[in-house]
Amino acid sequence: MQQTRLLVVGSAAGGGFPQWNCNCTNCQAVRQGDARYQPRTQSSIAWSRDGLQWLLLNASPDILTQLQRCAQLQPKTGKRDTGIAGVMLMDAQIDHVTGLVMLRENASALPVHATAEVFADLSDGLPLTKLLSHYCGIEQHLIEPDATGLAYQSITWSWLPDAHARVIPLHSKPPPYSPWRNNPRPGDNVGVTLINEVTGKRLFYAPGLGQLDEDVFACLQNADVVLVDGTFWTDDEMIAQGLGKKTAQQMGHLPQSGAGGMIEILSSLPASTRKILIHINNSNPILCEDSSERQILTDAGIEVAYDGMEIWF
Ligand code: MLT
Ligand code: MN
Numbered sequence: 001m002q003q004t005r006l007l008v009v010g011s012a013a014g015g016g017f018p019q020w021n022c023n024c025t026n027c028q029a030v031r032q033g034d035a036r037y038q039p040r041t042q043s044s045i046a047w048s049r050d051g052l053q054w055l056l057l058n059a060s061p062d063i064l065t066q067l068q069r070c071a072q073l074q075p076k077t078g079k080r081d082t083g084i085a086g087v088m089l090m091d092a093q094i095d096h097v098t099g100l101v102m103l104r105e106n107a108s109a110l111p112v113h114a115t116a117e118v119f120a121d122l123s124d125g126l127p128l129t130k131l132l133s134h135y136c137g138i139e140q141h142l143i144e145p146d147a148t149g150l151a152y153q154s155i156t157w158s159w160l161p162d163a164h165a166r167v168i169p170l171h172s173k174p175p176p177y178s179p180w181r182n183n184p185r186p187g188d189n190v191g192v193t194l195i196n197e198v199t200g201k202r203l204f205y206a207p208g209l210g211q212l213d214e215d216v217f218a219c220l221q222n223a224d225v226v227l228v229d230g231t232f233w234t235d236d237e238m239i240a241q242g243l244g245k246k247t248a249q250q251m252g253h254l255p256q257s258g259a260g261g262m263i264e265i266l267s268s269l270p271a272s273t274r275k276i277l278i279h280i281n282n283s284n285p286i287l288c289e290d291s292s293e294r295q296i297l298t299d300a301g302i303e304v305a306y307d308g309m310e311i312w313f
């Protein structure tokens, strides 16, 4: 098999779409079955070469529903057996890690790749490593700096041959429960380039991106597919809609519209780059498929990820 496959397991931000307690225009419309809206589960993707063994990137609280819907992720036939061969965490946010609890019946310790900062939050503020030690346990694989000390080491898996992942630190925010929430460190949030060595194609994934630097921009420029933070349309979206008190930037997300926004950044990439937004918050007007905001994305050649979307590269 030349190409690897990437499955969008969940395309919404924390809370999902609709969010259980939300009556914003979007959540009401999707709940009423308005055909212009598609429900979405919380943030997660999966990567495989053979379709039998998958790397799960982020484990969302919706994982059991997601596994029921994505038959691809359960191709195994052993009495107790899973297609999830490994997990990689991009941060320690609730929408990205609490699905690990639902995987507690795993036959052996779950192999989980994360930075020291993420494992620290998961052994303290949200002590999942300790909790799961009473069930299947977590086999911790530290995402470590490489010999230069400037980048992380490349990660390979025996069951994902001729492919590797390169992780980079992102400017965003650790979770609200982290002691580092207002004092972010490199390693609290990472992005990852997934590289298929057979086709030479690269996909860059960064569901939580607060601000761009040269290294992140280089990853965007060098990727054939970018799957990036689509949380908010405007910086004051939550405040303007009366849904919250924080700006997108305060939550570690770069809004799409406006000067220096995600649309402007994506538009500066080569026309051949496939540009996709993921981790969409339920307040975002792009969730309405005939909105003017969605049309702006379409005109800019930017797609919006949906649950079940497959990307081959
Ligand atoms: C975020 O990325 O800011 C979230 O989606 C927060 C959350 O999980 O509640
Ligand atoms: Mn999130």
Ligand code: ZN
Pocket: 019, 022, 023, 024, 025, 026, 027, 028, 282, 283
């Ligand atoms: Zn809502």
